[in-house]
Amino acid sequence: MAKHETPLLDQLETGPWPSFVTDLKKQAETKPEVYDILGQLELSYEDRITHWKHGGIVGVFGYGGGIVGRYSDMPEKFPGVQHFHTIRVAQPASKYYSSDNLRALMTLWEKHGSGVTNFHGSTGDIILLGTKTENLEPFFWDLTHELGQDLGGSGSNLRTPACCLGSSRCEWSCYDTQEVCYQLTLKYQDEIHRPAFPYKFKFKFSGCPNDCVAAIARSDISVIGTWRDEIRIDQAAVKEYVAGNYPANGGAHSGRDWGKFDLQKEVIDICPTQCMWLEGDELKIDDKECTRCMHCINVMPRALRPGAEQGASILIGAKAPILEGAQMSTLIIPFMKISKDDEYEDLIELIEKVWDWWMEIGKNRERVGETMQRVGLPTFIKVMEIDPIPQMIKEPRSNPYVFWNEEEVPGGFARDIDEFRARHKA
Known part of the structure; x- marks a missing residue:
């Protein structure tokens, strides 16, 4: 195939950073x-529109997801990309690879596709960019039979679950993110590969409130590690931080001299709920007011640790639609034990309860967060049979009207209305 002149793309190679x-x-x-990828992209820069056609159903036998159909709208000019499908391959939990596995995967992609990759897509999948329709089945056969790997999710289905490093490398992790991600990926293979939802659905697993996979901003169900007892404090280590014998942030900023560590200024004064103070040379924390922002623990890792009674907070409904803008997920369950011993029974029960409700009343191409927004949070938590808590409230109410259900009013709602009407008639 002929090379194409690419003066606009060539400019991208002149900057200080490596260029695609x-x-x-x-x-x-x-x-x-x-x-032809380069030629078509150059033309898109010139015309300021994409030259990829929208849509097109393509896949492998038995699967409705995992492959994103892509076709050029100028196949005569760019025959190499007349069909140039993207394949999503499920990533291992926490993206742990062996070099042998990576080499085998790349050999497979060189054999059946363009060799162009994206590690990783925003959801987490291994993204293999560009192959012909006739190569899909042979690639899928080799992927599953030779490498024992599977396709990820695409379309209106469960997208490939993703998790942080969890207990494998992180001392803050409050549950085993890799294990729950792996088990739920196995359990919901049908939901991943055969679209049946109103729109896409994601769950992501972060081991602590640092939320290294950004679950709170990107997933329909966020499982974020937390604790419900007190932050563990090593007062001797606190004194060492104050004396300057331990570097703040675990020495992460050791390349620059930031001056002497100031506990009052750098931790206590910027605590979002002002729940920390010093009594003499001892650090005190009012744990009832702590919102788990993790700042104090991140700054003084040798002095502070998450509590010992660990589990996860469950948040629901993150989304980023174009028209209304991004929305973070809403706290629904403040604390849930996440344990393989009970096969994640409570978490699975909640997930499937949300699915049952959403699949019944969700509109086409409406994320569960948008459905919650449309029907209102009070309706959602009532359907979920969950008691409301203050943490669910975004802001104080501005509407002066309060509505009560009849069973919530002592003495009977109807009788009170009748008395009200009688007084006003008089």
């Missing part, structure tokens, strides 16, 4: 169809 343009040019030496 350089990588694509190198790949095109062994995969000539990549020249």
